[in-house]
Amino acid sequence: MVPGCAGLSPEAPGDACDPDGDPCPTGSVCAPGGDDHICQTEPGQPCDPNGEDFCLGDSVCTETAEGGGICGIPEGGECDPEESYCTGDLLCEPIVGGGHACYPAVTIAGRVFDAQTDAAVEGAHVIAFDESATAVSDVAVSGPDGDYSLVVPMERQTDGTPSPDAIITLRASAADYLTFPGGVRTALPISGSEAMASDPGWTIQSAVTDVALLPLPSDQQGRTTIEGRVVAGDLSAGVLVVAESGGAGISAVSDKSGAYTIFNVPDGSYEVKGYAAGVQLVPEAASVSGMPVLGVDLGMSQDALGSISGNIQIVNAPGGATTNVVLVVASTFSETFVKGEVPRGLRAPLSGPPTISGDFHIEGVPAGEYVVLASFENDDLVRDPDQAIAGTDLVRVTMPLPGTPTNLDTSFKVTEALGVISPGADEPELVSQAPMLRWVDDSSEKFYTVTVYNAYGDLVWCRARNDVLDLLNLTACDDVEVPSVSGSDVEVSYGGPLEPGMYYQFRATSWREPGGGPTPISQTEDLRGVFYVE
Secondary structure, three states, X not given: OOOOOXXXXXXXXXXXXXXXXXXXXXXXXXXXXOOEEEEEEOOOOEOOOOOOOOEOOOOEEEEOOOOOEEEEEXXXXXXXXXXXXXXXXXXXXXXXXXXXXXXXXXXXXXXXXXXXXXXXXXXXXXXXXXXXXXXXXXXXXXXXXXXXXXXXXOOEOOOOOEOOOOEEEEEEEOOOEOOEOEOXXXXXXXXXXXXXXXXXXXXXXXOOOOEEEOEOOHHHOOOEEEEEEEEOHXXXXXXXXXXXXXXXXXXXXXXXXXXXXXXXXXXXXEEEEEEOOOOOEOOEEEEEOOOOEOOOOEEEOOOOOXXXXXXXXXXXXXXXXXXXXXXXXXXXXXXXXXXXXXXXXXXEOOOOOOOEOOEEEEEEEOOEEEEEXXXXXXXXXXXXXXXXXXXXXXXXXXXXXXXXXXXXXXXXXXXXXXXXXXXXXXXXXXXXXXXXXXXXXXXXXXXXXXXXXXXXXXEEEEEOOHHXXXXXXXXXXXXXXXXXXXXXXXXXXXOOOOOOOOEEEEEEEEEEOOOOOOXXXXXXXXXXXXXXXX
């Protein structure tokens, strides 16, 4: 009952109310206001933008595009990401140190273009990921000029400025083009420190946000798509979706809404599967015959997930103490590049710098075939290349359905990498002429071999003695020994092709001859040594 007005009940926001009396109208609550209590409109509920503002707490009545009003939380106000009620286009963003507040959006803008011709690529799909490889955006589709714009959530400082420690990476796919990242190319981190204030919000636009795509070989162009949605509630984003046939797979990643598009699918019959930690999905069949296949939705299965445990042994590695382990979906694994697609969450540690120095454990593994890779990322370590000793072969594992705890019966041998000096010590490096390939000397080596692959996985140049070709899985190279050095770095002049717009990676391996046949000691890391030509 309204104090002093026996028999009357509160009928509208602003009416006096009694917290213990009749309730306020739907969408409002009785809260302290003025000299006593009044009915106040809850965030997210309609209000009158031309009348007195009776919105609850810090929320304010904001006019909508339709001419009405809604109570929303203004810039800097605390919010709940599940029900943010931020006004206008403000987003409920995480704050460094904890909590959430409403701030203007951060937008990543860039251009997708053909790496060989610089022509705009229209219709490319661009998605943003956080450090844990989870999709945090919907898909942005590039326009006729190749331009795209992508709103991304990003951790903020208390004044709303994007945190410099916030990291985003991009993935881009398009008809008739290789997906980026892939092959020798890795996604470079985009930092919150690059954000520039704009009206409204913040914008990140730089050379890193422009994406150069390499066209597929002509015999792989003109293919179609498989499209659908991952239907797994809060786990729908960032799922690796793979169309598998004959042991090979073509992949995409679901966006924030769960939608995915697999480009460049040849005709044939496929089983479409979804991979991500913590979610088991039911595979679906898809038959492709020249036209896009739509509506291939992947729903959740109630079957149990599994886990994979094992052990790392780091030997002869004074420069590296910890590493990481990842699970690669076997159908996406490249023997040439010794890498493939790593689903969200199937990594130890889950994110951040490497921490594994002995035992490792990966939880929530869905059914499927995996290749287990140790020291996959840049950490100054590599898998020991000497296949004559235990623990150096590639390890493949099958997670059954339902999943079970799986202990690997081999211990991974990891050793110190040969340090890349140039080109591509830390990221792909532009060259204008044949580069000098440089790396740090291995003090115990007898000789070296060098191989160079292009982004398609073709061997374009190598220098190796004929007696080690089988050990390198090669058939022919320049039969020239790269001799050992002492007291200096190793240099080899690249003698292969340089095609404009193409990306290349060089790999060096050190060898010894302990009395028997030649034995590999170490090599450069999987993700370094990349160079390209404009």
